[in-house]
Amino acid sequence: MSSTSKKIIFAAGAVFVLASGLFFTADRESAEVSAPSTVPADVLTTPTFVSSRIPETISIADGPLKDAIISAGDYLVRQQLPNGELSYQVDFMTGERAYSPSHVRLMAGTGSLFTVCTVSGDIKYCNAGDLALEHYLELLVNDPENFKGTCLYTDGTCQLGGAALTVDTIYKRWQATGDFFLKDRNLLNTAIDLGYFIVSMRKPEGGFYHAFDPYYGGTADPNFYVTYSSGESLVALMDLYEMTGNEFWLKQAHEVNAFMTSQPVTEDHWHSYALGKLARLDSLTKEDTTYAEQIAKTIIAGEVRSLNPKNTSISTATKIEALAALAQAFYLSGAKHEWLDPEIRTFITFVQARQLPDNNCDWEISREITKNFGGGIFSSCDEATIRIDGLQNWINGVTAYLEYRSMINIQ
Secondary structure (H helix, E strand, O other): OOHHHHHHHHOOOOOOOOOOOOOOOEOOOOOEEOOOOOOOHHHHOOOOOOOOOOOOOOOOOOOHHHHHHHHHHHHHHHHOOOOOOOOOEEEOOOOOEEOOOOHHHHHHHHHHHHHHHHHHOOHHHHHHHHHHHHHHHHHEEOOOOOOOOOEEEEOOEEEHHHHHHHHHHHHHHHHHHOOOEEOOEEHHHHHHHHHHHHHHOEOOOOOEOOEEEOOOOOEEOOOOOOOOHHHHHHHHHHHHHHHHOOHHHHHHHHHHHHHHOOOOOOOOHHHHHHHHHHHHHOOOOHHHHHHHHHHHHHHHHOHHHHOOOOOOHHHHHHHHHHHHHHHHHHHHOOOOOHHHHHHHHHHHHHHHOOEOOOOOOOOOOOHHHHHHHOOOEEEEOOEEEEEHHHHHHHHHHHHHHHHHHHHHOOO
């Protein structure tokens, strides 16, 4: 399938061009992030109009896996507090709820509510997502004196992944609703401001700083590192390209991807998502495809260990996400992709056995537990806890797999 054909089928409709930005970079020695004085003021001003691009989604077939996605969404809605806060972690045997959450993970969980909204066509999941998003957007910080754009401030710092996952949540909401307004807030403006921050965190050699202190002069922490933050940021750059049509974001994404594919291969499900997006919206190079195959083979090589009952559904669900996104990338690039299907189904079978009321631990699950926690993905037979990242990994991974199945049935 040619790049042009892919764009006709999957890319958004009308394209408009937002002003390209000039961004500051972090000084390698002092790790201090500061803006060059030559940056034109209009470049740093986000637009007040709304993108005319129309989101493209892939319909998925009804069936047990679609029902499993919706069931997971039902769990998230039932556990949501009136102020919008989502449940970070709960022990379904005792009902004890953890209140020391990772807001970065909770933002990702908010995005998965919009995915359920898209899959189900039921606005209640979008309403729940809006309630959560409005709650977590209170953590956004703007301080033009110390840094460009907007960051998500949590636990005493602005993490790169927080900005990236907020962009992705806005993208998922756009996919579900086609709308960028949340009350009086223009979410496209917010996403672009977050994109400014992401680009500002790039290192000269191509990677990223992963955390930034927005106060006391504004400095990046060269020692702070989160495994998936670079991949999350690459996905966010592709999200921005799809939402705006601005080639600037695509250029940034290609530069980041080129650096990432020069690094050792890991089981990076976010990088896998980004490769799928690159294949859909632009194209993959031969080097990209080779690297993607290496990611897939690395994931599959750990299959036996991953399916051990003592291992967690959270990490196994990320394997579903990665392999499903790579299957999409291979299909769209005209590469062999069928070999991934049985591997994905193996991981799906394992995680689905952890979705209440089903369990592979020989537990007796009462009606009360099912009423309160049904649809939740618990961690392992040694840990009766349901955590937000396990839910969002499952929702996003199975959705990506069902999208892939729809893709291969188009022809």
